[in-house]
Amino acid sequence: MLVPLTNTPRDYAWGSTTLIAGLEGRTPTGAPEAEVWFGDHPGHPARVPDGRTLGEWLTSADAPEGTPERLPYLLKILAAGSPLSIQAHPSKVQAEEGFAREEAEGTPRDAATRTYRDDNHKPEIIVALSERFLALAGLRDLAATRRLLGAVGDATAPLRTVLDAHPDDAAALAAALAWILSPAAGPQVSEIIAAATDAASEEFADELELVRHLQSHYPGDPGIVVAMLLNLVILRRGQGVFVPAGVLHAYIEGLGVEIMAASDNVLRGGLTPKHIDVSELTAILDPRPGPAPVLDPAAAPTRIFAGGVPDFVLTQVTADSGAAAEVRMSGIAIAVATSGEVEVTGTATRDRHTLRPGSAVLITPDEGSVSISGSGEVFIAEPGR
Secondary structure (H helix, E strand, O other): OEEEEEOOOEOOOOEEOOHHHHHHOOOOOOOOEOEEEEOOOOOOOOEOOOOOEHHHHHOOOOOOOOOOOOOOEEEEEEEEOOOOOOEEOOOHHHHHHHHHHHHHHOOOOOOOOOOOOOOOOOOEEEEEOOOEEEEEEEEOOHHHHHHHHHHHOHHHHHHHHHHHOOOOHHHHHHHHHHHHOOHHHHHHHHHHHHHHHHOOOOOOHHHHHHHHHHHHHOOOOOHHHHHOOEEEEEEEOOOEEEEOOOOOEEEEEEEEEEEEEOOOOOEEOOOOOOOOOHHHHHHHOOOOOOOOOEEOOOOOOEEEEOOOOOOOEEEEEEEEOOEOEEEEOOOOEEEEEEEEEEEEEEOOOOOEEEEOOOOEEEEOHHHOEEEEEEEEEEEEEEOOO
């Protein structure tokens, strides 16, 4: 069974005023449009044609036998016009423990100081739809970070002292993060930002340009120095990045399709006026340095973006007028078009639905597979395999 889904863009301040409208082929409203959610998350559920939320439909008699009452994932179109906060997400065990603790303490779930709003983890993948998508993901190799700090100059001496006090790279980076976000480090952090804004380096030209960009949006924010510890990722269209539990990341600018476990647990590490719980952030942090977890599947009509988690897998299908592509499903799925015009046909029911950029359809598990025809591109979200 195929069920069309609609939703309105969320108006977060960091959203782009043009990217989602451009994808959908309509005139911009002039307001920031940050995300369009295709899922049953109660924060902003998609709706079916009769006006019910997707969550209401999934638990109704209209849903075919075998349809789950909840989706394990949330699919989004994300448009960053300005930088999002630096953040990390807990593991499943950490989320369950943190949620139970705050429930026992009686902290309201909508409180500004609440950290765990549910008991789920939130791994995520984003795939670039714009020709350039800028992100931060994971802690950079420490030797490279030391070269960057050296290029900035003497102002970074206090930070380098913190790093040098720990022989283990992961411990050094965890300590550096805690120091940067501590109130006591405020004056030294401001000096680092000022020096980095004026610095020049051939090796780290992009990273220093990012510092200036972040300073223009979040003047004096300690997250600017946190960003100097992270891998700068410049994705081309069709490349993605996987963010598992504990990995610091931030999306800076661009349009992408994002899939994540259905959770709202976020621990922030800068570039935000919102609450930052430094002790909890460092407790759930994976401080191991390494390359950014970039995903770039081989070019083919069907490309699979997977993070090895049970909650989701994301499949990119490029259709052409020559032949239809058949995609087998591993469970309840959502398809969203991102270019051209494609027709989705259910194998079992022969239901058909035409998708244009920005439109989506729910595919119930009884279909087993779908056929994608026409000329364009569609992303299909489904449970992990």
